[in-house]
Amino acid sequence: MTTNPQDLQDVFDFIEENQDEYIAWLQLLCRQPSVAAQNRGMQEAAALVQQLTEAIGARTELVPTSGFPVVYGEIDSGERRTLSFYNHYDVQPEDPLEEWDRDPFSAEIAEGRIWARGVADNKGNLIARLAAVHAYQQVRGRLPLNVKFIFEGEEEIGSPNLHEFVASHPDKVQADACLWEAGYKDVNNRIQVALGVKGMLYVHLSVEAANTDIHSAYAAIVPSAAWRLVQALNTLKDQDERVLIPGFYDTVADPDEAEKKLLDSMPFDETGFLKGLDIPAFVRGATGNEVKERLIFQPTCNICGITTGYQGPGSKTVLPAKASAKLDFRLVPDQNPDEILKLLRSHLDEQGFQDVNIERGHGSMPAKTDVHDPIVKTVLDGVPRIYGHEAVVHRMTPGTGPMYILCQSQGIPSVQVGVGHHASQNHAPNENIYVEDFVSGIKMIAHILDEFPRQVV
């Protein structure tokens, strides 16, 4: 049963009339730095999120974990259906600061956009969800379903304690569906809806070749940590982007026909994307469906950063004793981060790099939701209603999240839709969302609140 679009006009009108207030909530949250990787502003951010959640009428709780707390909120309307919202209040570090055109924590509005670290990932979505619940209740008095808010503070550092939250609070986690953290418009301004996420293994590789840096005159005889690291890294991937770790692809399933079909209908503006980044071509010179298939279905081995030796201005002639690199592997079903870690260690050992130390960072399993689930239909029906076009469906997002832990491992279907756009610059300088997308995103959530209880399982 599909709702008449007019049915929610009252709520949509209210959202538009009150958009300045919702934007103010978002700016307030964005102006509070909350960099989990640097333990910066986390307590203040958690308190602020709790306060905002309490203010829309939810019963809230700051649930402690071994790391930063989960801000939990719920509104029990006594209804049969329960929808949970997963978001996070932590953000990525803002560096390199010099590449920002504005203070990353000013949340300035310019050119129709709000600019701030975390505005797209993930504060804009977090606030949009609170705003929708607020608006719906203001107009209709009460919600037609129960809602739960699970706002964690460690997503950007790999959600190391979310499994602890899930294990200790099964009652807070349980829901009929979960609306996952984010989503965006592509280069053609079409809303992307994602039904899964890639997994991840993050590692810190390091080499300590001597107990001190020395004058580079000794390079003729003293082993170099920098060279060891470069040589070790070079064994991990070839120039054709093939990961060289034996066994890495063993559990990777090729997309099935239905999944490949989704690629056909997935618009992807190659020219626009290339131009946006000012790059001449995609890796391997890929074009057409190969680009999309790589993005959605291929695992990766990415270097997030390398540091060794002297990096300041001018020159210094030094032989570095230490070198390290941060890498992330994006995983696809059925790759398991623990298995990949073992394969990586074996590979380095076999290549003679026993001296390369591996420190495990966060790991998460890839996850997929059944395309026939009611929450999927609810979201897909909402897109034409709010945006006037059909959604573009992604089998998985190229990005990662702890969806498996919170949802699939608990039998909960989950779908992503949100307020970002293709140039939102998540994790990068000049992160931003359009004010218009923020307001539409609130309406989209209002639609889901209204529609999900009507869907027949």
Added chain:
Amino acid sequence: MTTNPQDLQDVFDFIEENQDEYIAWLQLLCRQPSVAAQNRGMQEAAALVQQLTEAIGARTELVPTSGFPVVYGEIDSGERRTLSFYNHYDVQPEDPLEEWDRDPFSAEIAEGRIWARGVADNKGNLIARLAAVHAYQQVRGRLPLNVKFIFEGEEEIGSPNLHEFVASHPDKVQADACLWEAGYKDVNNRIQVALGVKGMLYVHLSVEAANTDIHSAYAAIVPSAAWRLVQALNTLKDQDERVLIPGFYDTVADPDEAEKKLLDSMPFDETGFLKGLDIPAFVRGATGNEVKERLIFQPTCNICGITTGYQGPGSKTVLPAKASAKLDFRLVPDQNPDEILKLLRSHLDEQGFQDVNIERGHGSMPAKTDVHDPIVKTVLDGVPRIYGHEAVVHRMTPGTGPMYILCQSQGIPSVQVGVGHHASQNHAPNENIYVEDFVSGIKMIAHILDEFPRQVV
């Protein structure tokens, strides 16, 4: 004709009686940071060096260059022979600061040593030479030869403007011999005398793969500057330490028999050296004369530093748009830095790395002095006189300096001897010299001042 060691006892006594004053001069200079690479304290350091040089009775001049000035001083005694001293008042950057046990600019005295950035390289030597000239004049009234002081401020950044000084001031450069900047005691406490230097080519490699860093989820399709740099670096040298740039070794001459013989007499405490750095072995598992031959006669390709992406605490999932590395090649006769630069560019192009940009840093030619020159005999005679043992002669130092520009290209022989020791930590944290070596070094210079004019050409 060899001098009776007793002849200079008056000068040596004066040096010992006044050593506290000379140490105070050295501390004063070490407490003045002078990091050319960062343009830090350079003006103040030049003024201080000029003042100290003036104070020993030299006519001084701050000779401007396109970079930092040369502090020039001369004492014209109306004698036939002229000896020049080449030193530098600039120092390497002091980072990593956290690895220093003391403030690098405190010039603290502890455990019989003076600890400071630049105390070994090269302020200890600069002051020792001023002190010797001062002492000799105080005791003997006048010098038996003319001296020239050429104290440059850009050695640690590759002496980019020394050729300009040489070209514009041939009168200031001309001398019968030049005492080069430094020298040290080896692990057996034997004085090393060097008759040449390796050359150098410093380059900054950089890759800009996109116009902005992006979320690493896109690693499946977007080229990575970090990977490009790693792959390009990996083509430069193999794991057997062989530089892979075609033509790199074409002009490298094997050491002749006399040169190889010098290696036999060069003590090298492999165990002590390995233990000092806490390394299991030298590169290629080299031992014995292979280690020494590599150090003195082999060119190198060293990574001084690499920087790309996120390097802060914790993790960040980013695909870096930019990556860069600083490299130094140590060159041996007859490698020419300009030629090596061309070979490097051709090699990267041929390997498909046209996208790797090369910015040329400093370059200097390798240099060798005739072993039969009077200045060589003067210095070698002085070692048993001051230190009680024969000098260990190095055909070239593993390190680099602009010896060719200032000396060999002008027909001036040059020799290195100085106040450092094998663990002086040049260019590294906890740089230091022994107080005792500083005082002996002053005596050594006094010997040279006295003896060089007596040597028959």
